[in-house]
Amino acid sequence: MLRGTGTIFWREVGQYFASPVAYLIAFALLLLTGLLFNSDLTFSLTQKPADPALIPSFLALAMVFFAPLLTMRMLAEESREGTLELLLTAPVSDTAVVIGKFLSAWFYYTILLLLTFTYQFILLAITQPDLGLAVSAYIGIWLYGGATLAVGLLFSSLTENQIVAAFLSMSVLLLLWLGDIAGEIVANLDLARVLRQLSLGGHFSTSFAVGLLRAEDVAYYAGIMVVMLFITTRIVESHRWR
Amino acid sequence: MIEVHKLTKRYGYHLAVDQISFEAHPGEVVGLLGPNGAGKTTTMRMLTGFMPPSEGSARIAGFDVLADSLEVRRRVGYLPERVPVYPDMTVKGYVTFWAKLRGVEKPRARVDAVLERVHLTDRRNTLVRNLSKGLRQRLGLAQALVHDPPIVILDEPTIGIDPQQVIEVREAVRDLGKHHTVLFSTHILSEAEQVCDRVVIINRGKIIAQGTPDTLRTQLQHGLSLYVEIAGAGKEAGAKLLKALTGVESVTAQGNGFVVRARTDVRGEVADRVTRAGYRLLELRPVAMTLEDIFLDLVGRGK
Structure with a gap:
C-alpha cells in the first residue's frame, strides 16, 4: 500500500460519519429501497416470485444520482479550502491521495450496500430466494458502484465547486447508463452493440443481474475505476503546474 | 539549510520569479520582503515542493526540490498564506492527521x-x-511544526x-529561529526588521537587495524626508523658501504643508530659515520611509 493512503482513507471515512449529507443519503437510499422491496413483496403474493436482484438492479439507476453526491466534496473542497496545497506538499504521492479518497467512498458505499442486506434476510426468513442470483447481483452492483464513484471523483477534481462537480458527474453517469438502452434509439445494430459494451448498465443488467458472473464485466468495471483514478491523479497533479 | 540558485518560475510569458539566489542557514530567520505579487508565494511554493521551478535549482537540507521532492517535503513545515483547514475536524484530529501523513513516529505525544x-x-x-482567525493561525503553525x-x-x-x-506570532517566529531554519514572507518592513536575521527584498520576481536589517537600513537611509507645515506663507512662497536650502532635493506640497526630501539632515536649517523669514513653524517631523519609497528608491537606483 502506498504510504499515506491509510491516513487519507480514515480521515475521509471519519468525514462521512461527521457529515449530515452522508446520513441523508443513507436515509434516502434506505427509504427508496424499502418502499420498492415492500411493493415487490406485495406482487410476489400473487403474480411472481420475489426477486433477490431487485434492490441491486434499482441501485444501478440510483447510483447515477447518489455516487456524485458521495464524491462531489472530496477534491473540490480540498482545492477550494486550500488544503490541497498542504496535501501536495506532504510527503505522500498524489496517487496515494486519490486512492485513499476513492477507497473511503467505496467503503462508505459498501456499508450502504450491507444495510440493504436486511431485505435479503427478510426474504430468507419468509421464502426460498435464489441465493446464487443474490450473490452475483450484489457483487455486480458493488463493482458498478465503485466505477460510478471513480467517475464522481474525477469530476470533483476538475472544479472547486461541489455543485458543478455533482452536476457534471451525474450527466456523464446518466449518459453511460443510458448506453444500455442504445439499441432502442440506434438503428445500426453494430453501433448499438458497441455503445452497449461501453455502457455501465450493459455490463450489469444482462449479466450480474440475472446471475451471470463474467470476467469481461468485472474487467469493464475494474477498467473504469483504474482509468478514472489515473486521470484524476493527473488532474490533481496538474495543480502543480498552474 | 535552504540554498536557492537562480530559481525561476514562468507562467506562460509572465515571469513570476526571475533568477533569484539566496541562502538560509540553520538557526537563522530569513525574511522575504516585497509588495503583493512580488513573487514571494511562488518562491515558497517552489521550495515546498508544491510546484516545480521553470529554471534554476533549490536545495533544502541538501535535497533538490525537484529530484528528491518527497525527501524535501518530509523536512519542511509549511504554512500557506490562507491557513488551510478542515472545518469539520477537531483541533486535535486536524493536527494528528498531518502528523500521521508526515510519518511522525509517536503522533499522540507529538501532537x-x-x-x-x-x-x-x-x-x-x-x-x-x-x-477565531488568530487561533486558526496558531493551528496552522501547529500543523507546520508537528513533524519537527x-x-x-x-x-x-x-x-x-x-x-x-501579531506580536505573539512574531515572537513565535523568532523563537523558531533558534532551532530551525525559518523562511518567512511579509510586506511589512518593520516586521522584517524586528524578526529577521537577514532580509531578502524582492520586487517583480527579482531580488533587489539582501542583507541584515542594519546593513539594509544604512544602505537605504542615504536621505531624509521631512513634513513641514508653515503658517503665514502661501504655497508658492513656502516651497520657494524650502527649495533654496542647501541639501534639499525636492519639495512637494502635501495637505497643508510640504514634504521635503533632502540628502542631509536639514531640520535645523529649515526651522531657522522659516522663523527668520518671519513665518511660524507649525510642524516639522521626519516622514518614515515606507516600503514603497524604498522600492522606488532601489528600483530607481538600479537603472
Whole structure:
C-alpha cells in the first residue's frame, strides 16, 4: 500500500460519519429501497416470485444520482479550502491521495450496500430466494458502484465547486447508463452493440443481474475505476503546474 | 539549510520569479520582503515542493526540490498564506492527521507537545470551524511544526490577525529561529526588521537587495524626508523658501504643508530659515520611509 493512503482513507471515512449529507443519503437510499422491496413483496403474493436482484438492479439507476453526491466534496473542497496545497506538499504521492479518497467512498458505499442486506434476510426468513442470483447481483452492483464513484471523483477534481462537480458527474453517469438502452434509439445494430459494451448498465443488467458472473464485466468495471483514478491523479497533479 | 540558485518560475510569458539566489542557514530567520505579487508565494511554493521551478535549482537540507521532492517535503513545515483547514475536524484530529501523513513516529505525544507550544491545549476538542482567525493561525503553525521539521516556511503569517496576536506570532517566529531554519514572507518592513536575521527584498520576481536589517537600513537611509507645515506663507512662497536650502532635493506640497526630501539632515536649517523669514513653524517631523519609497528608491537606483 502506498504510504499515506491509510491516513487519507480514515480521515475521509471519519468525514462521512461527521457529515449530515452522508446520513441523508443513507436515509434516502434506505427509504427508496424499502418502499420498492415492500411493493415487490406485495406482487410476489400473487403474480411472481420475489426477486433477490431487485434492490441491486434499482441501485444501478440510483447510483447515477447518489455516487456524485458521495464524491462531489472530496477534491473540490480540498482545492477550494486550500488544503490541497498542504496535501501536495506532504510527503505522500498524489496517487496515494486519490486512492485513499476513492477507497473511503467505496467503503462508505459498501456499508450502504450491507444495510440493504436486511431485505435479503427478510426474504430468507419468509421464502426460498435464489441465493446464487443474490450473490452475483450484489457483487455486480458493488463493482458498478465503485466505477460510478471513480467517475464522481474525477469530476470533483476538475472544479472547486461541489455543485458543478455533482452536476457534471451525474450527466456523464446518466449518459453511460443510458448506453444500455442504445439499441432502442440506434438503428445500426453494430453501433448499438458497441455503445452497449461501453455502457455501465450493459455490463450489469444482462449479466450480474440475472446471475451471470463474467470476467469481461468485472474487467469493464475494474477498467473504469483504474482509468478514472489515473486521470484524476493527473488532474490533481496538474495543480502543480498552474 | 535552504540554498536557492537562480530559481525561476514562468507562467506562460509572465515571469513570476526571475533568477533569484539566496541562502538560509540553520538557526537563522530569513525574511522575504516585497509588495503583493512580488513573487514571494511562488518562491515558497517552489521550495515546498508544491510546484516545480521553470529554471534554476533549490536545495533544502541538501535535497533538490525537484529530484528528491518527497525527501524535501518530509523536512519542511509549511504554512500557506490562507491557513488551510478542515472545518469539520477537531483541533486535535486536524493536527494528528498531518502528523500521521508526515510519518511522525509517536503522533499522540507529538501532537500534545505541539498544541502545548502554540497554546491550543485547552481547545483540543473544539471544531476547527469554531476557531477565531488568530487561533486558526496558531493551528496552522501547529500543523507546520508537528513533524519537527528542520526547515519552516511561513507565508505572511501575520496577515489579518489582531495586533496582540501579531506580536505573539512574531515572537513565535523568532523563537523558531533558534532551532530551525525559518523562511518567512511579509510586506511589512518593520516586521522584517524586528524578526529577521537577514532580509531578502524582492520586487517583480527579482531580488533587489539582501542583507541584515542594519546593513539594509544604512544602505537605504542615504536621505531624509521631512513634513513641514508653515503658517503665514502661501504655497508658492513656502516651497520657494524650502527649495533654496542647501541639501534639499525636492519639495512637494502635501495637505497643508510640504514634504521635503533632502540628502542631509536639514531640520535645523529649515526651522531657522522659516522663523527668520518671519513665518511660524507649525510642524516639522521626519516622514518614515515606507516600503514603497524604498522600492522606488532601489528600483530607481538600479537603472
